[in-house]
Amino acid sequence: MLGIHDLSLFIISGLLLNIAPGPDSLLIMTRSATQGWRAGSAAALGIGAGTCVHVLAAALGLSALLAASSWAFSVVKWLGAAYLVWIGLAMLISRRSEAANEGAGDAPPAPPPLPYRKIFSQGFWTNVLNPKVALFFLAFVPQFIAPEAPHKALAFIVLGAIFNFNGMLWCHLLAVSTALASRRLRPGALLARWLNRGIGALFLSFGLRLALSERP
Template sequence: MLSFQTALTFFGFSLVLGLSPGPDNIFVLMQSATQGRKAGMLVVLGLCTGLVVHTLAIALGLAAVFAASAMAFLILKVLGAAYLAYLAWGAFWAPVSEDTSITATQLQTRQLYLRGVIMNLTNPKVVFFFLAFLPQFVSADRGSVAMQLIELGAVFIVATIIAFGSISYFAATAGQRLRSSARAQRWMNRTAAVVFAGLAVKLALSQR
């Protein structure tokens, strides 16, 4: 079992990492700004669901097997880049409306959640990050290593919800006025498309 000091230190590091610019929090920021706070939080929950899968994979040793496979890395990288490109296309051609009483968030609750899940699971860099980051806080003297990894994963998820939730809140607040203007909506959609396309290219060019 983790000591309180270890858990607190790990939580602090995780919170800072969650607030540092990266693909996932930029993704949350754009979704929140263009579709609202609820949409952003659904994406956050989806991303954290993906983190649950990664945590269990680390604890069971599956992640190490994946990390050793160049083909698995390539397949996930291509799938992730393709999905981001698909989102970029959708954002670029997204319709705009002066009526903000009916939002994409209400119409696409399941889709928004799945966006977060897919975004996280198809990013092979998350596996390598967990493999490098979590074991640094594990001690064989404190019992089951697998259980400690699961506890660290849970702490990381809590920190992620706080960090990404804050980003979602402020981004949605900033985007609220813009969403009342058709022209501003179109501008935000085009910006989101460029950001998603950029993330797709970055992921496609990433190396192990």
């Protein structure tokens, strides 16, 4: 069909790649643990929308331009790194502000909930501004398309949709399971603040690692 081969191997490989931890999984778990599964699902949907952008870009050849141009890769890389660092710093600064209020005698507040629209946007930009995701699709998906396929772009989009669908299943499962675990543990406001502080530091480290990375 459309020149696609080894579809079962593609599905299994895609599931394993989606399960591998990274900024996307971390964002889903953070939002699910602090705001419930709906917030985690909002982040997952944003990530899925970002994946659609990468799939279409790769099918249309834009990712090939990103792979061939060191300048384009560097621009996207620095934008993505800056966004991850911004998320991390925003979480850390927010926690410091709350700590100052606590020191002034206020009761320790729980982290303020974010609107689902903003959570969706975080998931979207975290995924879209990662150039390695674009290069991943450019390198991984064509391995399952025959060289003589009559409609390679369409085959690419079909495989990308399958990959994204399976990824969304995993992401929503991660959101629900994290929310259930958090509900059972019932973390207090102090633990929730420290959780966000640790997640902010991890996002900061992800951003710095992306900024210092070289083209694969």
